[in-house]
Amino acid sequence: MNTQLNELEAKLQKLVNGGGFRNWRAIFDIGVEFGQCLQQQGIQSYDPDLWKRLDEKRTEARLIREAVDAIDNFLLILVQKSIKEYITKNGSWSIDKGSLSSEYEEFDAGTTSKYCVQILRVDMTQYGGVFECTFKVVGGLAKLFKKHKISEQFEVLIENDSGYGHTTINRVDLVPNSVSRLHCYVMNNNNWELDQYKDFLQVISKDFVFCLMED
Numbered sequence: 001m002n003t004q005l006n007e008l009e010a011k012l013q014k015l016v017n018g019g020g021f022r023n024w025r026a027i028f029d030i031g032v033e034f035g036q037c038l039q040q041q042g043i044q045s046y047d048p049d050l051w052k053r054l055d056e057k058r059t060e061a062r063l064i065r066e067a068v069d070a071i072d073n074f075l076l077i078l079v080q081k082s083i084k085e086y087i088t089k090n091g092s093w094s095i096d097k098g099s100l101s102s103e104y105e106e107f108d109a110g111t112t113s114k115y116c117v118q119i120l121r122v123d124m125t126q127y128g129g130v131f132e133c134t135f136k137v138v139g140g141l142a143k144l145f146k147k148h149k150i151s152e153q154f155e156v157l158i159e160n161d162s163g164y165g166h167t168t169i170n171r172v173d174l175v176p177n178s179v180s181r182l183h184c185y186v187m188n189n190n191n192w193e194l195d196q197y198k199d200f201l202q203v204i205s206k207d208f209v210f211c212l213m214e215d
Helices: 003-017 024-041 049-090 109-115 139-147 172-178 194-212
Strands: 093-097 102-104 117-123 131-137 153-158 166-169 179-184
Touching (some): 049 093, 049 109, 049 117, 049 194, 093 117, 102 117, 109 117, 131 139, 139 194
Antiparallel strands (some): 093 102, 093 166, 117 131, 153 179
């Protein structure tokens, strides 16, 4: 790369480092300078190194989000299967957000031993709105979360079909639609690389392969 292009690359990098992506005029002006420089030197095609690095960062960020989503989805399946098992055993599963406290039907020892999740609390930002439930991992799964410095608690949003402060799910086939959003805090305490998120999922899911294959 010649000196003039180097200088323009440095100018562009300085603009980005200073949060200049919102300064469209400055970006346009640098683009014009690049165009004039390339025209003068007869260069037909040129892709600034900065764009390449930014593309790589965006790709890495997307892949990390997908890896985190896969961890969330793994936990979501454990929650869904726990609720389905509760319904199969008891006929229905209910949660309630009272004015001062919350009530919920906990999974029994057999279910928590199998799927390693348990409900802790039911919240609701707006009465009649979605249920914001706090769950936790238990048993061997909790030990793995502690080992990797991941919060043992996670959030599950449950649809409110009743429009009140309580809801009951009485059919197994309704569980996937009612319980479909989950967020754990795997990114909060760790600045992991992509492979570390993938490795963590492999570690926490390896003992659940057969039960996750169950219908």
